[in-house]
Amino acid sequence: MTDATVTPTPAPRTKGKSLMSEDARTKKRNAAEKRFRAYGLGAITVGLLFLVSLLWAIVQNGTPAFTQTFVTLDVALLEEKLDKTGNRDIDEIKKVSTFGYNPLIAEALVTATADIETEVTDKDLKKILSASAAALLRDQVIANPDLIGETVEFRLLASSRVDGYLKGRVTREDLARDKNLDAAHLDLIDVMVEQGSVERVFNWDFILGADASESRPEAAGIGVSMLGSFFMMLVVLFLALPIGVAASIYLEEFAPQNRFTDLIEVNISNLAAVPSIVFGILGLAAFIQFAHLPQSAPIVGGLTLTLMTLPTIVISTRASLKAVPPSIRDAALGVGASKMQSVFHHVLPLAMPGILTGTIIGLAQALGETAPLLLIGMVGFIASNYPDGVASGFLDPNSAMPAQIYEWAKRADPAFYERAWGGIIILLLFLMTMNIIAILLRRKFERRW
Template identity: 75%
Template sequence: MTDATLGSPLAGPARKKSSLLAVDALTKKRNASEARFKAYGVSAVVIGLLFLVALLWAILSNGLGAFSQTFIQVPVKLDKGAIEAAEKSIVKTSKYRAIINTGFRAELGRAGIDTGMDDRGLQKMMSSGAAATLREFVLANPDQIGRTVTFEFVASSRVDGYLKGRVKREDLINDKNLDAAHLDLIDAMRKADIVTKTFNWQFVLGTDASDSRPEQAGMGASMVGSFFMMLVVLMLSLPIGVAASIYLEEFAPQNWLTDLIEVNISNLAAVPSIVFGILGLAVFIQFAHLPQSAPLVGGLVLTLMTLPTIIISTRASLKAVPPSIRDAALGVGASKMQSIFHHVLPLAMPGILTGTIIGLAQALGETAPLLLIGMVGFIASNFPEGVGDGFLAPNSAMPAQIYEWAKRADPAFYERAWGGIIILLVFLMAMNILAIVLRRRFERRW
């Protein structure tokens, strides 16, 4: 409408003389609307960035604590009689705890700290996993029995929380797990250099721990689970996806059947992932009798999810190779197969790899289908022994482990869930950067 009044040079005698230099009202209006649109755009970007900053800040502020851990140094005398007695009981670790307690008391006495606590109270300072650490050491090094060895035991989650500022003195009135006397003890121990705070390798490399000892829980085993799942996804979805795309793009006749397949692939890419989980439960576990909670099954389910993504991106990169390449190859006498495998596919490879990596990254962060095939719970408690076990022994995956931790009661698990998100994000970012680098280095523009 405005164009009509503006545009026509024959608009009649009423037409105003205009100058290019003088800004008239209409131009002003148009410039203003452009400026407004730019402002909208900038504010949209700023809002997006603000959300990103808020998210990153929340993740880092909540999660970084998981990467440091408090340890208590205790010299323990490995008394032969006590160890033999412990090995004879049902719950051996509870006897080992008593051995640790004796050592701990002696150490506190040496530092001149008077506790006035009974064994139960003293035990609350240290992770209940300390006894298992000691027992493992004794079983692995029987020659050390009779000597005094200094151990670094993991401090309990409350003690750790106190040193990280998560647990405060005023919170302890109702807390049956710790009281003010413990905090005084920690302060005294810190003065005496019995406690140290170091980088928490156990969190990155360890296995999951039960609800009573969050301080011991780690992502390691579930990382291995995720790794084996991604291996299955890669081994299956890359060859199947590429073969399907080449056939559909280069060989398949154009008819209603291929059209139908095409539509279905696009639709599958948009199917919610939980649907694949139900399918996996029905097909792989209940029908094919594959083992529960196995990374193999998880990988198969995620393959179903990733395939459409890979097929779509592969087809797009095959399409992007100009027809002149095919024509030239055919022109010098190559067969259709030769033209594709010698010329088209190598040129499309960077695009295919990028699509595959993005697909894998998506699969790596997927939780919903894993809920249904039994990968959530106290699962990632053992490292697999060997490759076959890696595929078939029950294991969890990184996102499933994070979900599980976020559900547990102890606040220290909550911190670990955020820490797990940091690890997962590092993996996702590394994969995406790899995809970008591949694209930048090898992609050709026509």
């Protein structure tokens, strides 16, 4: 046992065993972590790049839609053309169709360009103006028959190609084989821009106006379909919110836990994942073919989107009800409140911010939805009449913002493409506003336990 008295020699210090220097294993682990961080950073960068390029494309392509080229023109409203009898009878004046106004505009163009040297024939001059010009004249004359016989200054829309030229979208080479406009027109436009009679200004009609036919993209606006979306969202809000909240309160607070309620819960989660087009077919069958509600009406669109939004609202409401601690319920029951009082007086107010957030997110989702609207007839040349009132807002045929954008993207004239991007900007602004409201509500009312 002599060895026992020998002080044990310390184990020889192997190289790299110090805590300060890393051994191979640690190095490997650290490298793995570094790599993982790099992957994560890479993923975020790629995501950001996509977002930036998407936003860039939207802004780049969409902003031109917010300005429009106008031609200022003095038009002589000749009495012998517009009111042959001369007694200013409104029914007589209405008999002159827009085709009767075209010669007046053609004459005005010839006069306006008389002192400009141009190869454009008098007959082709009208190609620089939108076909909507005659309608604008007629509407103003009918609204104010006293204008007849006078020479009045009008601000008329330029045709989509002239507008495209001022926006840099149309070049002289593009027009080489185009029958809608010639390069000679552009020389004329250059002179008129210098004179100040052709100018590009901000276009409220794009935001507030109605859809226009395929031959006049310059006159098309998204305003009427915005109203269509608004009325649909009203329907969704006033149906999906009460139904969704009532369903979730019952399921969360009152329903017994059994196989049947489990089945309902599973199905609600499944419904949230059903493709929206399926709800479109359901809406067509249930509301139009069975209930005989009118085609293309925002009320049908709203009902269909309600079906789609309900699961989202139910799920978020149940989550926020669950987040209210049981102590609140117990305390309420403890001081003698009934089950219903404890829910409506204590739990629901505390869950409200979460419910509202879920509702707003659900509404935003419904606002951007196109697929179900395809099936209930809300895509096409539809958003051309302003609704006369609240009832007609729900019942008259209308489109919705995303459906209008889809429709524009399909049309032949490239000018509609620009308007589709412009419509996307407006739609995105609405969605962003709704999401910001949701965030603010959550920030303001959120409570932590």
